[in-house]
Amino acid sequence: MIKIKRIDHVAIAVGDRDAAGARLQSLFDLVEESREHVADQRADVLFLGCAPGAGAAAATSIELVAPAAATPGQASNAGLQRFLDKRGPGLHHVCFEVEDLEGALASLKAAGVPLIDEVPRAGARGHRVAFLHPAATGGVLFELCAAGHSS
Numbered sequence: 001m002i003k004i005k006r007i008d009h010v011a012i013a014v015g016d017r018d019a020a021g022a023r024l025q026s027l028f029d030l031v032e033e034s035r036e037h038v039a040d041q042r043a044d045v046l047f048l049g050c051a052p053g054a055g056a057a058a059a060t061s062i063e064l065v066a067p068a069a070a071t072p073g074q075a076s077n078a079g080l081q082r083f084l085d086k087r088g089p090g091l092h093h094v095c096f097e098v099e100d101l102e103g104a105l106a107s108l109k110a111a112g113v114p115l116i117d118e119v120p121r122a123g124a125r126g127h128r129v130a131f132l133h134p135a136a137t138g139g140v141l142f143e144l145c146a147a148g149h150s151s
Contacts, residue, residue: 129144
């Protein structure tokens, strides 16, 4: 059985991370938690959260994820761009922080659940991440994460 610790974040696919971030910050009084380029995923991300003191110590974040611009030798995130071209900006995935990422993936694989990632990979904020195939969850993309990269 998979031990879920919490919902880590809800990701929204956007074409322009900075414009979307500014809009949500002004609408909901959210604060920027972190901003980075995730080279392995060819994506630019911005995490937003509740203002300090809002009683949100372990709150769920909002992740705005945009395909990074193509650079020489590195294409943009084609899958994310296809998502935006087909559906436009919107909910992309839900991420659960799990107790044991490798164990969770092994359990899911043993149960015949289709996985996009059978082994964790580097994600934003120094997390290790893995995605389940949406066919396993009624069409919703789920990500599992654990803090810190493996050595």
